[in-house]
Amino acid sequence: MKVLGTVLGAVALILLVPSARGSEASRTCIFQTLSEPDHKFCRGELEVIYPEVGDVSCSYVPKCHGYRRKLSEEWDAPRVRFPWAKKNKKYVLVMVDPDSPNRTNPKHRFWRHWLVTDILGSDLRVGKIKGKVLTDYSQPKPPRYSGYHRYQFRLYRQPEHKTIALSPEDKKSLGTWDLKDFVEDFDLGHPVASTQFLTKNHKD
Numbered sequence: 001m002k003v004l005g006t007v008l009g010a011v012a013l014i015l016l017v018p019s020a021r022g023s024e025a026s027r028t029c030i031f032q033t034l035s036e037p038d039h040k041f042c043r044g045e046l047e048v049i050y051p052e053v054g055d056v057s058c059s060y061v062p063k064c065h066g067y068r069r070k071l072s073e074e075w076d077a078p079r080v081r082f083p084w085a086k087k088n089k090k091y092v093l094v095m096v097d098p099d100s101p102n103r104t105n106p107k108h109r110f111w112r113h114w115l116v117t118d119i120l121g122s123d124l125r126v127g128k129i130k131g132k133v134l135t136d137y138s139q140p141k142p143p144r145y146s147g148y149h150r151y152q153f154r155l156y157r158q159p160e161h162k163t164i165a166l167s168p169e170d171k172k173s174l175g176t177w178d179l180k181d182f183v184e185d186f187d188l189g190h191p192v193a194s195t196q197f198l199t200k201n202h203k204d
């Protein structure tokens, strides 16, 4: 997918340069892949698919075509696809920002952006996130001048016959969520797949 994205990006570049009509930002469309330490987080071929831009898993959201603004203001929850999901098993999907308010001093880590349980493997295989929504999706809105934020997706196998819920305290706020506690309380173990994309405020 990433290779294809890069190739398409290059083709788009070649096609668009001669006309040179669009604004600076919309002419160049580069899908920059993550640096080594950030790349390590991506495991198990989890795809995160938004409209227009497509799969942003393990890359920076490109600045072209207003993608960063649309991500913050227009697009609803992405499709999240895991081709290796077991059809009849259930999964838990967590989306968090570990860099709130910024990566240097993330005193609100983790910021919970989306939490869905009881997702059927058959739905995950086609990118449909349908289940019990414990936290509604909220769009990534990194504050101005706070640098790049990571938006992480962790997919867990849900233990059989287990009802998962947020504690009343967790429900009160999205920030400073103790993800480790949550994972331990419900025996979620290690993620079966994980990925992240990076973006920053669209005006920066």
Ligand SMILES: *[C@@H]1O[C@H](CO)[C@@H](O)[C@H](O)[C@H]1NC(C)=O
Residues within 6 Å of the ligand: 101, 102, 104, 105, 106, 107, 145, 146
């Ligand atoms: C990062 O956030 C801290 C608060 O946690 C703040 O004091 C600091 O100024 C911020 N730094 C940047 C570069 O935004």
